[in-house]
Amino acid sequence: xxxxxxxxxxxxxxxxxxxxxxxxxxxxxxxxxxxxxxxxxxxxxxxxxxxxxxxxxxxxxxxxxxxxxxxxxxxxxxxxxxxxxxxxxxxxxxxxxxxxxxxxxxxxxxxxxxxxxxxxxxxxxxxxxxxxxxxxxxxxxxxxxxxxxxxxxxxxxxxxxxxxxxxxxxxxxxxxxxxxxxxxxxxxxxxxxxxxxxxxxxxxxxxxxxxxxxxxxxxxxxxxxxxxxxxxxxxxxxxxxxxxxxxxxxxxxxxxxxxxxxxxxxxxxxxxxxxxxxxxxxxxxxxxxxxxxxxxxxxxxxxxxxxxxxxxxxxxxxxxxxxxxxxxxxxxxxxxxxxxxxxxxxxxxxxxxxxxxxxxxxxxxxxxxxxxxxxxxxxxxxxxxxxxxxxxxxxxxxxxxxxxxxxxxxxxxxxxxxxxxxxxxxxxxxxxxxxxxxxxxxxxxxxxxxxxxxxxxxxxxxxxxxxxxxxxxxxxxxxxxx
Amino acid sequence: xxxxxxxxxxxxxxxxxxxxxxxxxxxxxxxxxxxxxxxxxxxxxxxxxxxxxxxxxxxxxxxxxxxxxxxxxxxxxxxxxxxxxxxxxxxxxxxxxxxxxxxxxxxxxxxxxxxxxxxxxxxxxxxxxxxxxxxxxxxxxxxxxxxxxxxxxxxxxxxxxxxxxxxxxxxxxxxxxxxxxxxxxxxxxxxxxxxxxxxxxxxxxxxxxxxxxxxxxxxxxxxxxxxxxxxxxxxxxxxxxxxxxxxxxxxxxxxxxxxxxxxxxxxxxxxxxxxxxxxxxxxxxxxxxxxxxxxxxxxxxxxx
Numbered sequence: 001x002x003x004x005x006x007x008x009x010x011x012x013x014x015x016x017x018x019x020x021x022x023x024x025x026x027x028x029x030x031x032x033x034x035x036x037x038x039x040x041x042x043x044x045x046x047x048x049x050x051x052x053x054x055x056x057x058x059x060x061x062x063x064x065x066x067x068x069x070x071x072x073x074x075x076x077x078x079x080x081x082x083x084x085x086x087x088x089x090x091x092x093x094x095x096x097x098x099x100x101x102x103x104x105x106x107x108x109x110x111x112x113x114x115x116x117x118x119x120x121x122x123x124x125x126x127x128x129x130x131x132x133x134x135x136x137x138x139x140x141x142x143x144x145x146x147x148x149x150x151x152x153x154x155x156x157x158x159x160x161x162x163x164x165x166x167x168x169x170x171x172x173x174x175x176x177x178x179x180x181x182x183x184x185x186x187x188x189x190x191x192x193x194x195x196x197x198x199x200x201x202x203x204x205x206x207x208x209x210x211x212x213x214x215x216x217x218x219x220x221x222x223x224x225x226x227x228x229x230x231x232x233x234x235x236x237x238x239x240x241x242x243x244x245x246x247x248x249x250x251x252x253x254x255x256x257x258x259x260x261x262x263x264x265x266x267x268x269x270x271x272x273x274x275x276x277x278x279x280x281x282x283x284x285x286x287x288x289x290x291x292x293x294x295x296x297x298x299x300x301x302x303x304x305x306x307x308x309x310x311x312x313x314x315x316x317x318x319x320x321x322x323x324x325x326x327x328x329x330x331x332x333x334x335x336x337x338x339x340x341x342x343x344x345x346x347x348x349x350x351x352x353x354x355x356x357x358x359x360x361x362x363x364x365x366x367x368x369x370x371x372x373x374x375x376x377x378x379x380x381x382x383x384x385x386x387x388x389x390x391x392x393x394x395x396x397x398x399x400x401x402x403x404x405x406x407x408x409x410x411x412x413x414x415x416x417x418x419x420x421x422x423x424x425x426x427x428x429x430x431x432x433x434x435x436x437x438x439x440x441x442x443x444x445x446x447x448x449x450x451x452x453x454x455x456x457x458x459x460x461x462x463x464x465x466x467x468x469x470x471x472x473x474x475x476x477x478x479x480x481x482x
Numbered sequence: 483x484x485x486x487x488x489x490x491x492x493x494x495x496x497x498x499x500x501x502x503x504x505x506x507x508x509x510x511x512x513x514x515x516x517x518x519x520x521x522x523x524x525x526x527x528x529x530x531x532x533x534x535x536x537x538x539x540x541x542x543x544x545x546x547x548x549x550x551x552x553x554x555x556x557x558x559x560x561x562x563x564x565x566x567x568x569x570x571x572x573x574x575x576x577x578x579x580x581x582x583x584x585x586x587x588x589x590x591x592x593x594x595x596x597x598x599x600x601x602x603x604x605x606x607x608x609x610x611x612x613x614x615x616x617x618x619x620x621x622x623x624x625x626x627x628x629x630x631x632x633x634x635x636x637x638x639x640x641x642x643x644x645x646x647x648x649x650x651x652x653x654x655x656x657x658x659x660x661x662x663x664x665x666x667x668x669x670x671x672x673x674x675x676x677x678x679x680x681x682x683x684x685x686x687x688x689x690x691x692x693x694x695x696x697x698x699x700x701x702x703x704x705x706x707x708x709x710x711x712x713x714x715x716x717x718x719x720x721x722x723x724x725x726x727x728x729x730x731x732x733x734x735x736x737x738x739x740x741x742x743x744x745x746x747x748x749x750x751x752x753x754x755x756x757x758x759x760x761x762x763x764x765x766x767x768x769x770x771x772x773x774x775x776x777x778x779x780x781x782x783x784x785x786x
Contacts, residue, residue, distance in 0.1 A: 185486055422633075458493065466501045467632040 001041035003249045004203050010174055019257050020183045026148055028177055046121035057081045057131045058152045061138045061145035079135040083128050090120050098183045123163030128342035131156050134170045140445030143170045153178050159249040166264040167282035181258025190443035191255030198248025199441045201241035204468045205426045209238040220386045224393035235380045236373045267434055274338040274353045282345035289314050314335040331378040485502040505621040521618040525550025525578045530557040530589025534744040536549035537760040542769035548782055549585040553655045555652030556724040561603045563668040564594045565693040568604045584704030592725040596687045625764035656755050657762045672757040673716050697739040706741040712749040
């Protein structure tokens with residue numbers, strides 16, 4: 001089920017009302033059933049895969065906790081293999097096979113391995129990583145194995161964060177399912193505010209910009225110069241609004257019921273360095289890689305070269321996590337390279353910190369944004385050829401301004417000047433509210449306003465959503481594909 | 483908590499009221515390619531795919547309003563309105579309950595009458611999703627089935643820029659000028675795409691059944707003429723290759739249903755935006771030709 005659907009408009013208040021009305025002992029069951037329904041609204045059969053991994057990791061947790069010596073490690077490895085195996089089959093099998101075909105093609109050989117005709121289960125990478133964090137934390141002794149199968153299943157399946165995170169840790173989430181949450185306006189109001197802001201970012205900003213972005217990125221041969229640069233900047237904003245919008249709705253809808261999910265975005269485009277950017281962007285994934293890949297590799301407590309190697313490994317794997325395509329691997333590789341260069345520059349005293357002067361911070365911000373937007377070109381492009389074609393044509397300014405033509409089948413163009421101005425308008429709204437969010441979150445910002453201004457803002461945001469939403473089509477969240 | 487719920491209820495009520503008002507207002511001014519087709523009933527009809535949507539103007543075919551009115555172009559696209567139960571139900575809902583002086587120009591082509599698998603794409607598109615076909619204004623269409631969000635319904639300049647004029651008769655007049663290079667590219671892409679479909683779409687049983695039901699329905703309301711519209715030579719070659727007996731099939735269906743079959747498939751005098759969608763000027767000429775023939779065959783009285 002999509003958050004930006006009429007279905008969810010009915011689902012959310014119903015589930016929330018039931019949660020508070022039901023006796024405490026039945027709440028986990030209701031949430032689990034609701035989460036199953038939420039997930040099955042996409043492709044019902046894929047719940048079987050999810051159920052399979054839940055069963056494996058539930059027993060793995062108990063076995064790991066009870067085992068001693070090497071057995072403990074073997075149980076962990078078995079669990080990780082099962083989880084990564086599912087990812088490998090559904091997400092990477094065809095990609096690997098395709099590359100084998102290319103490789104054999106160079107030697108004029110046919111690839112005998114068949115391709116699989118399967119769809120990637122929604123949110124597979126997210127709930128697999130969340131499940132893996134559970135078994136790893138039990139192995140490390142940071143988390144007790146959960147004996148209640150239903151509670152464990154709910155940890156993996158909790159509907160707000162099931163399909164696109166935040167990727168939770170068991171220490172933060174599991175115990176909350178045993179807590180009794182009463183209806184509390186201190187949770188309900190901030191939660192609803194966050195949901196409203198998240199929905200606005202997705203429906204009004206991300207979906208507006210996606211029209212322009214899709215046209216340019218899907219037709220790299222038709223555009224050059226300003227439209228390419230504009231589309232790249234718009235995509236940077238689109239993906240931020242799309243994904244942080246989803247996270248806000250997830251965190252907000254959980255908060256209404258009294259659950260606290262981890263923060264996932266902290267104004268990433270205010271970052272003044274790439275390192276700073278990654279401390280603000282998709283925090284739940286960045287910290288996952290830091291805790292379970294980067295630190296086990298030695299982190300930065302190793303020699304200089306090994307540290308750089310660790311950074312590259314983490315970001316290449318992170319790229320691959322995003323999708324089975326070379327574009328994502330290049331994107332990850334680029335960010336790894338940025339960080340290595342930043343580390344080298346830092347060693348010779350060139351770095352930007354919060355203590356740096358205004359001019360230095362602005363320079364750092366500008367360079368960071370250019371590098372990030374450049375990386376997004378690879379992330380969004382359909383393949384490496386398209387990405388390179390867009391980059392090589394970005395500085396050919398022989399076109400006619402920003403305009404793009406959206407062909408609706410027989411010459412119908414829907415992106416006129418008014419639409420383009422709307423795109424810029426919603427971006428300014430985003431910048432304005434993000435600016436206010438620097439010191440406190442959106443709920444606190446709205447809470448500090450006078451009632452008239454606050455309710456006026458609620459009205460403006462809600463009407464903005466209703467009049468820009470396209471109820472005839474399903475505008476998926478970008479991160480669902482991962 | 484009670485105070486909060488009261489506030490929330492008042493807020494939701496105000497928002498929904500404003501929204502509903504906004505849904506009704508554009509119903510009077512705004513047009514898109516399909517909206518006018520779902521406002522009120524009609525007495526005469528053009529049905530079929532996007533070929534008919536772009537090529538046949540009711541106002542030119544029957545300029546003096548001789549046939550039962552309104553005369554509506556109720557054609558959509560190949561995916562939206564192939565002949566089947568969904569299209570049949572929509573047509574039945576649109577037609578006036580009384581009168582038998584209608585004219586029904588029923589455009590046919592292989593993709594409107596053949597299927598390739600069990601899936602029926604039209605069930606999930608406008609005709610399958612809409613519940614109210616005749617409300618005027620029709621907020622259900624604006625809300626759920628318009629292909630645009632509500633704010634775009636207020637940007638009238640999009641209509642000017644669109645390259646398509648949406649006539650109240652349902653005809654979509656394609657006024658866009660086409661770049662030659664782009665057209666060549668579109669034609670080449672379209673040939674490949676259609677050939678793929680033609681190879682797969684071999685089963686006429688389901689659609690032919692509903693096509694006959696549609697003709698039977700029209701027969702009770704007036705004169706029925708099956709029309710095969712002209713296409714570009716590239717498309718013609720494809721259809722002749724994959725459906726060589728199509729004209730004979732249409733002849734026999736027409737005879738069985740006391741309908742006429744007017745076949746313009748091999749008429750070479752028209753210009754197209756792409757592989758089979760007529761340009762504005764050609765659509766006007768083609769509609770005039772239909773008018774001329776209706777007069778010639780004494781279905782329509784000679785005009786002054």
